[in-house]
Amino acid sequence: MPNVNFKLITEADIEQVRLWRNTPRIQNNMFHRDEISVEQQKAWFDKLAQDMSQQQFVCHLDNKPIGVLNFSNINEDECEWGCYIGDEHIMPGFGLVLAVCALDFAFNELGVISLNAQVLSSNTAPQKIHKLLRYTVNPQKTNSEIIYYQYDAQYWARNRDLVLTLLPKHLKIAIATASFNKGQK
């Protein structure tokens, strides 16, 4: 049985995360596409420890780091999430696991009432996931370059079981094993 665990990023993770983040497959789907240097990554991490408005997790699949799940702009009411898969040895369809875990963590652990996401209009893979999971597009904010999504906690409580029925068994098993090590900031 797979095991999915999210651990708050540590200094030991940041070089691996930087290398993932700089791969063209990931870089091309980001809002900021500049190459990230070692120094920039270190500065980012140093600031992160003091920043209560964001939480950055490294996702471990069977105890192996495979990607990043992050929450930003966290306040009492809402936050925003993003993710990427860095490791190329991956459970097929794993992006859906990250997406479901993001909703579960935002509403069950962070306790926000709304989870937001921004996706480049050219990045179709997450758009399909957001549609499957029944996100709402925010038409006021959405423009030709960026699609703004929103999910309310009450709708996730209503939709979660239905959404899970749409997923293949191996992804449901992975989601059922998922846990977060929040640690201390």
Next chain:
Amino acid sequence: MNIRTTILTLINEVAQLTDCIIKAPLTDNTVLLDSGLDSLGFAILVARLEEDLSLDPFSSMTNAIYPRTLKEFVTIYENACD
């Protein structure tokens, strides 16, 4: 139809179904994350393979080894069939 052919046929069907564009002719060395099939596509592919082959190796793995390339993906299904 052998397992490799079934998988290749279904990848193309799922790509059409999900509006994915397979970036180049698929070879044994094609990295799955670079193939053009996205997460939703792979989720559907695994579900379709369970229907067509009655195999669901990713649910029953005890020591999980996840595939990087098309060859590794096919091998997982071939081994599950043995």
